[in-house]
Amino acid sequence: MKNTKQLIDLIHLREIDTQLFIGKSESVGSLNVFGGQVLAQALNAAYRTVAEDRFCHSLHGYFILPGNLEKDIVYKVQLVRDGGSFTTRYVTAEQDGNSIFVLAASFQKEESGFDFQGNMPEVPLPETLFSWEEIYEQTKEFLPKSFGEFLSLERPVIFKPTVINNPLEKIDLPPMQNVWFKFKEMNEGVTIQHFHEILAYTSDYNILVTALQPHASKAHFGNTQMASLDHAMWFHRKPDDFSGWFLYSIEVPSTSNSRGLTNGKIFSQDGKLIASVAQEGLMRQKVK
Template sequence: MNEALQDLLDLLDLEQIEENIFRGQSRSAVVPRVFGGQVAAQALVAAGRTVPEDRHAHSLHAYFLRIGDPGAPIVYTVDRMNDGRSFTARRVVAVQHGQPIFALSASFQRYEEGFEHQTPMPTAPDPETLPTSAERLRGYDHIPPETVERFLEAREAVDLRYVDEPPYGDFGAPREPHSQVWFRTNGKLDGAVDEPLLHVVLATYVSDMTLLDSVLLAHGRGGWAVGDVVGASLDHAMWFHRPFRADEWLLYDQESPTAHGGRGLGQARIYTQDGRLAVSVIQEGVVRAPRTG
C-alpha cells in the first residue's frame, strides 16, 4: 500500500465523538473546496458504523448543499431512521461552521437470494494497455504544469485510466457523450482495513471524479483544467448490486443523456473486470460556461 492510499484510508476513518456523531478531517482536491466524493464517502462511513455487521450498503441518495471548507473538520450526524428485519435506513447530515453542506440517505440490506439478471458489460480494452493518468497529463502542453501536478497529487491514491482522450485532453469539437474509465486503488487492501463497507466507500469516493465528463464531451468542453467550464455536483445516487473489490480493476462506463438549464446529467454503470454489474450511478451537476466581461 502506497502512502497516498494510506492517507486516503486515514481520511475515511472517522472519529466518533458521541453516539451517532462523527468527525472527519478534510483536504482540498484540485480546487479550493472539499471534494464531493470525499464528503459522500465519509457520510457513508458514518452511516455504516451504526448498522449491524450483517447488513451491507445497497443504495445511497445525496445532495450537495454548500461548498465545503477544506481547512475545517466536518461533523456528521446520523439519524437511525429504520431498523427492519431485512433493511436498515440511515440519514446523515454533514455540517461545517454551523451549516449543513451535504445530506445523504443510505439503505443497507441483509444478504438474501433472489432473481438474477444484468445488462452485459460493454467492450473495453485491457486496462493494463492504457496510459496512466500521469502519462496522459504530463503529455499535454496546454495544461499548466502546476495544475497537472495538483491534479495528480489529488488522485494519487487511485489508478485511473481513460479508455479514450479525457475532455481536457482533446476538446474544441463535440464528441459522443460517452466516456469509459478503468480504476482501482493504488495498492492492495489487506488485513484490518479489508472489509466490505470499505470497498463500497472507496467506489463512492471515485464515482464523483469523472461522471460529468460525458456532459463536457457533448459540447467540446475541457472542464476546470482548461478553464472553459464552471461546475459543481448537485446530487448523487448509487445502487450497489453485487460484491466487488476496489483494489481490483473496475470499468466505469459513463454517458450523458441530457443537459439543460445550466445542469448536466451523467449516468453510469460500474463493472468488475470479469463482467459482473457491480454498481449503477446517476449524478446531476451545474455545468456552465464562465462569465466574460
C-alpha cells in the same frame, strides 16, 4: 494520499458520540472539499450505526454548500428505521452549524434471489492503456497549466481512460466515457464496508466532466462553473477481488438549464456489474 490505506484512514471518522462523528479533508486539486470525500465519509458515519450483517444497497445525497478544506466536518446520523431486513439512516454533514451535504442510505441483510445484469461494454484492456500520470509525463510540455496540475496529482486510485481526448482540439465529443480504475496497494484487511466507501469516493471522479463532452468545442473548465448537485448510488454485487481493475462506464442522457445528468455503471474486470451511479451537476457558463 498515496495508497488505499491512506484513503480509508481519511474516510474513517472520529467518533464523538454514538451518532456524532468528525471528519478531516484533503484536497484533490480544487479549492473546495471533494464531493466524493463527503459522500464516502457520510456513508462511513451511517455504516458505524448499522448492524454488521447489513450492507449498503443504495444511497442518495445532495450537495448543499461548498465545503471548506481547512475546517472539520461534523456528521450527525439519524436512526430512521431498523426493520427485519432493511435499515435506513439519514446523515447531515455540517460546517459552522450549516448543512453542506445530506445523505439518505439504506442497508439490507444478504439475501438470495433472482439475478440478472446487462453486459459490460467491450473496451481495450487496462494493461494496454496509459494512466493519468503516464499521459501527463508524455504531454506536460503543451498541456494547459490547470489540466496538467490536475493530471499530475498523486492519488490513491489509478485511472486509465479508454480514449484519450485532446483538450486543445475544439470539437464536440460523444456523450459517453469509459475509464478503468484500480486502488493502489489494496491490503487484505479491507472489508466490504471499506470497499463501498472507497467506491463511493471514486464514483465522483470522471462522471460530471463527461457531461461537458457533447459541448467540448466551446465548453471547458476555464469557462464553465461545475459542481455536483446530487449523487445516487446502488451497490449490486461484491467483486471477487477488491484489488483488481474496475471499469466505470459513463453516459450523458441530458444537459439543460445549466445542469448535466450522467449515469454510470461500475464493472469488475470479469464483467460483473458491481454498482450503478447517477449524478446531476451544475454546468453554468461563466459570464465574461
